[in-house]
Each structure stands twice: as C-alpha cells, then as structure tokens.
Amino acid sequence: xxxxxxxxxxxxxxxxxxxxxxxxxxxxxxxxxxxxxxxxxxxxxxxxxxxxxxxxxxxxxxxxxxxxxxxxxxxxxxxxxxxxxxxxxxxxxxxxxxxxxxxxxxxxxxxxxxxxxxxxxxxxxxxxxxxxxxxxxxxxxxxxxxxxxxxxxxxxxxxxxxxxxxxxxxxxxxx
Amino acid sequence: xxxxxxxxxxxxxxxxxxxxxxxxxxxxxxxxxxxxxxxxxxxxxxxxxxxxxxxxxxxxxxxxxxxxxxxxxxxxxxxxxxxxxxxxxxxxxxxxxxxxxxxxxxxxxxxxxxxxxxxxxxxxxxxxxxxxxxxxxxxxxxxxxxxxxxxxxxxxxxxxxxxxxxxxxxxxxxxxxxxxxxxxxxxxxxxxxxxxxxxxxxxxxxxxxxxxxxxxxxxxxxxxxxxxxxxxxxxxxxxxxxxxxxxxxxxxxxxxxxxxxxxxxxxxxxxxxxxxxxxxxxxxxxxxxxxxxxxxxxxxxxxxxxxxxxxxxxxxxxxxxxxxxxxxxxxxxxxxxxxxxxxxxxxxxxxxxxxxxxxxxxxxxxxxxxxxxxxxxxxxxxxxxxxxxxxxxxxxxxxxxxxxxxxxxxxxxxxxxxxxxxxxxxxxxxxxxxxxxxxxxxxxxxxxxxxxxxxxxxxxxxxxxxxxxxxxxxxxxxxxxxxxxxxxxxxxxxxxxxxxxxxxxxxx
Numbered sequence: 001x002x003x004x005x006x007x008x009x010x011x012x013x014x015x016x017x018x019x020x021x022x023x024x025x026x027x028x029x030x031x032x033x034x035x036x037x038x039x040x041x042x043x044x045x046x047x048x049x050x051x052x053x054x055x056x057x058x059x060x061x062x063x064x065x066x067x068x069x070x071x072x073x074x075x076x077x078x079x080x081x082x083x084x085x086x087x088x089x090x091x092x093x094x095x096x097x098x099x100x101x102x103x104x105x106x107x108x109x110x111x112x113x114x115x116x117x118x119x120x121x122x123x124x125x126x127x128x129x130x131x132x133x134x135x136x137x138x139x140x141x142x143x144x145x146x147x148x149x150x151x152x153x154x155x156x157x158x159x160x161x162x163x164x165x166x167x168x169x170x171x172x173x174x175x
Numbered sequence: 176x177x178x179x180x181x182x183x184x185x186x187x188x189x190x191x192x193x194x195x196x197x198x199x200x201x202x203x204x205x206x207x208x209x210x211x212x213x214x215x216x217x218x219x220x221x222x223x224x225x226x227x228x229x230x231x232x233x234x235x236x237x238x239x240x241x242x243x244x245x246x247x248x249x250x251x252x253x254x255x256x257x258x259x260x261x262x263x264x265x266x267x268x269x270x271x272x273x274x275x276x277x278x279x280x281x282x283x284x285x286x287x288x289x290x291x292x293x294x295x296x297x298x299x300x301x302x303x304x305x306x307x308x309x310x311x312x313x314x315x316x317x318x319x320x321x322x323x324x325x326x327x328x329x330x331x332x333x334x335x336x337x338x339x340x341x342x343x344x345x346x347x348x349x350x351x352x353x354x355x356x357x358x359x360x361x362x363x364x365x366x367x368x369x370x371x372x373x374x375x376x377x378x379x380x381x382x383x384x385x386x387x388x389x390x391x392x393x394x395x396x397x398x399x400x401x402x403x404x405x406x407x408x409x410x411x412x413x414x415x416x417x418x419x420x421x422x423x424x425x426x427x428x429x430x431x432x433x434x435x436x437x438x439x440x441x442x443x444x445x446x447x448x449x450x451x452x453x454x455x456x457x458x459x460x461x462x463x464x465x466x467x468x469x470x471x472x473x474x475x476x477x478x479x480x481x482x483x484x485x486x487x488x489x490x491x492x493x494x495x496x497x498x499x500x501x502x503x504x505x506x507x508x509x510x511x512x513x514x515x516x517x518x519x520x521x522x523x524x525x526x527x528x529x530x531x532x533x534x535x536x537x538x539x540x541x542x543x544x545x546x547x548x549x550x551x552x553x554x555x556x557x558x559x560x561x562x563x564x565x566x567x568x569x570x571x572x573x574x575x576x577x578x579x580x581x582x583x584x585x586x587x588x589x590x591x592x593x594x595x596x597x598x599x600x601x602x603x604x605x606x607x608x609x610x611x612x613x614x615x616x617x618x619x620x621x622x623x624x625x626x627x628x629x630x631x632x633x634x635x636x637x638x639x640x641x642x643x644x645x646x647x648x649x650x651x652x653x654x655x656x657x658x659x660x661x662x663x664x665x666x667x668x669x670x671x672x673x674x675x676x677x678x679x680x681x682x683x
Contacts, residue, residue: 169610171574
C-alpha cells in the first residue's frame with residue numbers, strides 16, 4: 001500500500017514538473033497583431049462575419065482567410081484601420097458601405113416579448129414584458145442579432161439618421 | 176517695389192487677401208427695426224455646446240425676454256422668447272446650416288404687443304462683482320456675436336481663472352458686405368464702452384484694446400471719442416485686410432503675441448470678444464435684458480434695400496426680405512454670414528439666430544460659381560494663407576483620403592477663412608476640402624469613442640450574465656444546503672424522540 005502511494009506520488013510530481021517545464025519552453029505566444037485588431041474592432045461579438053466573435057474574425061484576418069472588410073458593423077472606417085495596421089492596400093471605393101445602420105422598433109408591432117433584449121450584445125434594447133421595447137441609438141452597434149428573434153418583425157435595420165451634429169461637409173467633386 | 180511691402184513679404188507677414196468690401200452704401204444707411212413677424216422660430220441650438228432644453232409647454236403664454244429653454248451642461252446657453260405671444264409648437268424646422276437639415280425649435284405665435292417681462296435693471300452695474308456680472312451674462316443667454324456663438328459667460332469665467340492681462344475687442348469686421356458691427360459702433364458707442372468696462376471687471380484684465388479696420392473711419396472716430404475718459408481702453412486702427420477679424424490674426428496685430436497651435440488665446444493672456452457681444456453684455460447686465468434681438472446686415476446686389484436691420488431672433492429670412500421690398504431679380508446665391516465664411520442656404524424659410532451677422536442675396540455676377548480647373552501649382556494660396564499653411568498640398572492629400580497626411584501638414588491649424596479659395600486662379604474649392612476633412616476626422620473620433628463605449632457595454636453584459644449564472648448556482652447550493660440542514664434537523668429530532676421513547680421505555 002505505501003509503496004503504491006509513493007510510486008504514484010513520485011510519478012505525479014515528475015510528470016507535473018515535466019508539464020511545467022514544457023509550458024515554459026514550448027509556450028505558444030498569442031499573436032499580438034490579433035490582439036491589436038481585437039482592440040479596434042467593435043467587440044460586441046455579434047457574429048455577422050461568420051466567425052466566433054471578434055477574436056475569431058481578427059485571427060482569420062491576420063492569417064489571410066478573411067478580408068479586412070468582413071466586419072459589417074465596423075464598415076469602411078474599420079476596414080481602412082485594419083488595412084493600415086496590416087500594411088494592406090485596399091480599394092475602399094469598391095466596398096459597398098451603405099453607412100452605419102441601427103435597429104429600430106416599430107412600436108405598433110412590438111408585443112413586448114423581451115426576446116430581442118435577451119440577445120442584444122450591448123444591452124441596447126430596453127423594455128419589459130408586455131411593454132413596448134425601444135432601442136437606444138447610442139448603444140446599438142448595428143449587429144442585427146435581434147432582427148431574427150422578433151416574432152412580429154417589429155425590428156428593422158435603418159440607416160443612422162444624419163443630424164446637424166453628425167453631418168459632414170461632402171468632399172468636392174473632382175474637377 | 177515699395178520697401179515696406181518688400182520687408183513685409185520677407186518677414187512672412189504678408190498674409191491675407193484684399194477683397195472689395197462692398198460695405199457701402201449699406202453701412203451708411205440708417206438702422207431700421209423690422210416689425211414683429213406673425214411667428215418666430217427659436218432654434219434650441221444656436222450656440223456652441225449642448226442645445227438648450229425647453230421649459231415651456233405648447234399653448235403657454237410667454238412675454239418678451241421670458242426663459243423658454245434652459246442651458247444644459249457647462250457649455251451651453253439659455254434661450255428667451257424674442258417677443259410676447261403663445262408657444263404654438265416645439266418641433267423641427269429648417270436650420271441655418273449648410274446641410275439644409277432641420278433642427279429643434281420653439282415656435283411662438285406672436286401677439287404683436289411685444290410686451291417685455293419684468294427685467295431687473297441694476298443702478299450701478301460697475302459696482303457688481305466679477306462673478307455677478309458673469310452670472311447675469313450667462314442668464315441672459317449672451318453668446319459670441321461675431322459668428323462663433325461661444326457662450327460669453329464661459330469666456331468671462333475663463334478669463335478670471337487663467338490670468339488674462341489684455342481684453343481684445345474685435346471691431347474689425349473684415350468680412351466684405353457686412354457692416355452690422357460698424358453700425359453698432361457708430362450708433363450705440365456708449366453702450367459698447369460700458370459693456371467693455373463690465374468685461375474688464377469680469378475677466379480681471381488690466382486693459383482693453385479695440386481693433387477696428389481702417390476702412391471704418393466713422394466708427395474709429397466715434398469709439399475714440401467715447402473712450403477718451405477711459406485710459407484702460409485703447410482704440411487701435413488696424414489695416415483693412417481679410418481675415419483681420421480672425422482672433423489669432425487680431426491678437427498678433429494688437430499685442431504681437433502669437434497663439435501656438437493646439438492652444439487658446441487665454442494661454443497667451445488674451446481674450447477676444449466681439450463689439451456686438453460687448454453691447455449684448457451691457458444690455459444684459461445694466462438693463463437685465465436677455466439677448467432676444469440683434470443687428471444684422473442685409474446686402475448683396477439682389478437685395479432691394481441693403482442696410483442694417485434690428486431683427487428679433489427667430490424671424491424667418493423670407494420675412495426680412497419681404498419687409499425690405501423683396502429681391503431685385505432672382506438671387507443666384509443666398510448666404511448667411513459673410514461671403515468668405517458664411518454658409519449657403521437652400522431657401523429663405525430659415526430663422527435668424529444669435530450668430531446671424533448678415534444675410535446676402537448675391538446675384539449671378541457676385542456668386543460666380545464655375546467649374547474648377549486642375550491645380551497649376553502657382554502657390555497663390557500659400558502666400559494668402561494667414562496661418563502659413565500649404566493649402567494646395569493639404570487639398571491634394573484630402574482628395575486621396577490621406578487625412579492623416581493632411582493633419583501632418585497642419586490641417587488642424589486651418590481657420591477655414593477661405594483666402595486660399597478666393598485667390599485660386601483655378602477656382603478650386605479648397606476650403607470645402609478642409610472643412611470636409613475636419614468633419615471626417617471628428618466623425619472618426621466620434622466613431623472611436625462610440626466603439627469604446629459599446630465594447631464596455633458588451634463587457635458589462637458578459638460580466639452580468641456570468642454573475643447571474645453564478646448567483647443562480649449559489650442560490651441553488653444554498654437551497655440544497657438548507658434542505659439538507661432541515662433534513663438533518665428532522666432526522667435528529669426524530670432520533671431524539673426515538674432515544675427519548677427508548678429511555679422512556681427503559682425507565683418504564
């Protein structure tokens with residue numbers, strides 16, 4: 001009995017040590033570029049790109065299996081930022097960017113079922129059971145995860161309204 | 176070549192342009208007051224900073240000067256009814272903005288009586304404390320009337336905090352066509368001087384310098400005569416050159432100090448206010464009257480009666496034009512502000528705001544819109560730029576969306592004065608490039624801030640979900656433990672009764 005205990009303990013200690021050493025020597029570094037990309041991405045893990053969250057998308061972009069333009073909520077601006085970071089040349093004029101969109105609730109259709117507010121990655125939808133829901137414009141990232149959950153199709157994606165504060169003077173047309 | 180001119184060129188002080196000023200005959204016409212229109216529309220956002228918040232209800236009766244929207248936040252200004260009447264709507268109307276978008280406004284159906292609310296005049300305004308003056312200015316909703324519309328009280332308070340030694344009063348009015356400041360200096364000289372004295376008390380500055388361009392000799396003479404008894408106020412004639420009225424240029428001209436890039440005038444011990452603001456401050460402090468009307472210029476070849484008009488805020492431009500006899504022919508271009516920095520308006524159903532210094536109805540010859548030609552790299556814009564920038568290089572970068580390169584070339588120092596576009600022989604809309612680039616950069620900054628905020632929200636949600644799951648588990652464990660404890664207690668009680676019955680049995 002004692003011999004068995006000692007043998008197993010020694011074996012455990014030796015193997016544990018081996019694992020510890022291997023962890024030190026054979027460490028796999030997380031790719032710092034991926035981390036940098038994750039930092040500039042929306043971070044809501046909405047999944048519209050088809051990858052498991054923003055980290056997945058960043059990894060795919062870095063290893064070249066996804067285009068820097070794969071993030072719909074990020075749009076043109078994010079694509080440009082990623083391309084600049086990775087030293088890629090992008091023809092941004094070719095991107096179909098309809099501008100940012102946000103979810104809006106059609107109040108006459110909402111039945112207050114709370115399904116949309118449960119999936120919103122940024123808690124941008126407010127409302128309670130049997131109360132009309134609403135989307136907080138500032139918090140919505142336009143990921144459209146909520147659209148599918150709505151049983152009455154009360155949620156629709158609409159372009160972010162241009163206000164006086166957000167309007168930008170257009171670039172002059174080329175001569 | 177003239178030696179003086181040669182030396183100026185050599186020293187790099189030959190900035191700016193000399194457009195025809197077109198100020199006369201409008202500047203010499205007597206000021207007329209516009210009758211109260213049937214309806215006034217008061218924009219909630221007619222100042223820099225947060226829009227004001229309505230404090231009236233639809234159907235409420237208001238008197239002239241009554242508070243209808245309160246300031247929100249540190250940089251904001253309240254809004255007052257510009258005439259007496261009934262609030263008929265609070266909603267969107269076309270805003271004075273180059274986009275042609277609409278903004279929130281309070282509409283008042285006027286009753287034509289123009290009855291003032293009880294104001295709170297001060298017998299001896301010069302005995303008031305600096306804080307009290309700034310408070311009264313803030314309550315009156317006074318903003319910079321030169322066009323920047325920055326809340327004046329914030330600037331007065333800033334002056335006290337950051338040791339200002341010189342107060343500069345901007346009476347240069349360098350924009351062509353405009354003459355409302357000149358008219359004000361000629362007609363309400365004493366009130367302006369009183370306003371300057373109040374500003375000196377409030378900012379704690381030792382001296383004030385009034386800069387007036389030398390193309391307004393009557394205004395200079397009037398101001399000199401009115402300030403003769405006040406040694407601390409000096410009226411300086413500055414050369415007429417556009418953009419002399421830009422704060423940085425005027426500060427160099429009057430004090431010799433240059434405001435560094437990324438710094439403000441207060442950092443070099445100077446603060447700049449417009450003469451119109453001085454008048455509004457006098458009205459606010461001495462008479463207790465909020466800013467509800469302003470003097471503005473109507474000019475341009477298509478204006479039937481060019482001149483200066485006293486207009487209540489919220490009057491539609493169409494009312495002003497109709498009162499002055501309509502237009503002479505169809506105006507080719509409608510501009511609010513001056514021709515160099517003003518904004519083109521899509522139509523006339525737009526209200527006058529605090530920052531409206533003038534409305535120009537330009538005819539086809541004055542508007543002279545034409546297709547731009549390619550840049551011939553003549554360098555005229557470089558010579559004209561008052562900030563010493565390279566407009567042609569910056570525009571080339573912006574054309575290719577290389578905004579950061581344009582920033583490296585000094586885009587942030589551009590004051591959008593329009594000198595470069597004015598001198599350009601190829602008629603390239605250079606300023607539009609710069610305004611576009613600045614807007615684009617700030618929209619990128621906003622997107623970044625928004626991104627950070629939503630990421631935080633996503634993280635908080637994640638944490639909340641985890642916490643809820645953990646709490647659920649803990650609650651389940653607690654319930655389980657409670658149930659176990661209850662079961663144990665019950666078992667113990669049972670055992671005790673059993674032992675008791677056993678001992679009882681034994682004893683029996």
